[in-house]
Amino acid sequence: MIILLYDHTWPGMLSAIFEAFDRKLTNCMIRRARAHMPSAFDQDIEVTTNTMKAARVITGLKKKLSADGFHQFYACFLSELHGIEDTLFAYTRLIFSSKDRVEQAFANAAVLRVSQVAKSVHREKHRMEAFVRFRLASDSLFFAEVEPDFNVLPLILNHFEKRYADQRWLIYDMKRNYGIYYDLEKVTEVTLQRTVGVKETAGIFHEEEPLYESLWNDYFKHVNIRERKNTKLHLQHVPRRYWKHLTEKNKL
């Protein structure tokens, strides 16, 4: 089996797909170089990321997919699921070999998988839009730590830029060690040198921050109707893995 290795970036994966088409490979796998374990039975090929080639794949896909369909394709890539590249490759082959739009041919395994994974990624995006909890720092920066299941910061950027247009904010993905920062003008990607954990640094929060956190916790407690307690439903909507960064849940 031939394995195409790429550098984990979006243009990188598209370059790998381009390469596979170029070499007329039908039976191959596409993997991130970083996470790859070489095996004696496979032939590894390192693909150099080429933005021109990537752009050509994008143009082709956009011609054959609706705007939504293309967005789903990108969302699947962001899922970072093991082997999702193979699904996307199979999907791409189907797309380019059919005259008609295939994105709704849900009886095809690749099409259904893409729509399902895109849905999970979208759910995670939506969760992050809900679960980000900003804390006001003394330099008037609103700061939030997150650890999403999928790499959804690129997908939530627009939402936060529109919503919090008049405050500086930073949302930091602790798992993937990068964040998005808004400086009242535009959003940029940033990486922090973390020698000291934020929580250990005393005095970095605004003096009003503890008050509003306790007001929020009070509110959360009092808006609950005890006679209607439903733990199963509660956990279904707010799974435990998100509690760590939720102001109202991490004090418990």
Next chain:
Amino acid sequence: MSERIREKLAILADAAKYDISCSSSGSTRKNDNKGLGDTGNGICHTYTEDGRCVSLLKILLTNFCIYDCAYCVTRKSNDIRRAAFTVQEVVDLTINFYRRNYIEGLFLSSGIFKNADYTMERLVSVAKKLRTEHKFNGYIHLKSIPGASDELMHEAGLYADRLSVNIELPTEAGLKLLAPDKDRKDMISPMTYLNNEILAKAEEKKVLRHAPLFAPAGQSTQMIIGATGESDKEIMYTAHRFYKAFNLKRVYYSGYVPVSQDRRLPGMGSAVPALRENRLYQTDWLMRFYGFHVEELLNDQDPHLDLEIDPKLSWAIRNLHHFPVDINTADLRLVLRVPGIGMQSAQKIVAARKFQKLNWENLRSIGVAINRAKYFIICKRSEYVHRDLTGTRIRQYILAESQSKFLKSSYTQLNLF
């Protein structure tokens, strides 16, 4: 200072939680003045331990009230702690919660102090301050106070995204019994005024693109279920009437939570009718999205919803002559009527069958609940094995195969006594 505000928030959030509307969607307000906030499809920022979503800061301006409605915690005769926020306090809370991404906006209601206009004026001034002084573009839901003047309702519509009047109880007789000081007419008059205004403003918007927004997320209402003896038919017919007459976006059904020793009401400690509430919402959805007419679901022969099975299944069993539906050819309208097929599956089916005929396996992976749907459809391999089953048999088979999520909770409730 901060202790006092925490105490007020505790009291006034406690009092507001029986208003169950949590919707923050449906508005078109955009952040185009580089201010704070934006509205869209609505986001549930967290969920309380009862599993209800928290989307808005839902509080009362005050829980002082001149009325004595039996079903209400803040009724005049109830011996509870009372408090009142100032306009500025509500504004500060909203802005600071919003900036931290805790909430989508504000849902402000109030007990009635002095009179309707005086109360409504305060609610409006909170909204006005948020919009004009803080450039706040988040979601605002204001309660319309029954009996408030048209001028105030107009101003409310300019600043709020949604307005609502609670009709409280499904029937006028129920209202007479439990809230003798209240009159259905006072509730209907602001609804009528707002409906006319909203329709007129929508017309204006067609001509003038920049006409100011007026309650862009429309109106909703709420009624209490299980406090008086109404049938499901009476409840849903009332809902249907209100949807039609006032173009309501939502009717909410609130299972009565015992808050009073009053002999006119179910006693303290009786269970909240959560399952019934669920069935009513299912019926509401069938009416609004699945093309069912309320008379198909509830009528003189069947004035109550079946608690054991959902209302669509129960309709299908009573109307077996509509089935089987051929998944590969039937109209979307008919596919939507099959038990076990929801809105999304139905749309996927209609899209996917253009490419190839669908079989059981395809349906399963699309997300259809085969255990219910299989009695009502034929697909590619036409294995409609259950052709001669009677409705009663189908019902038994489905119940035997599935377990209600409510079963466990009703069991523990029985254990309490």
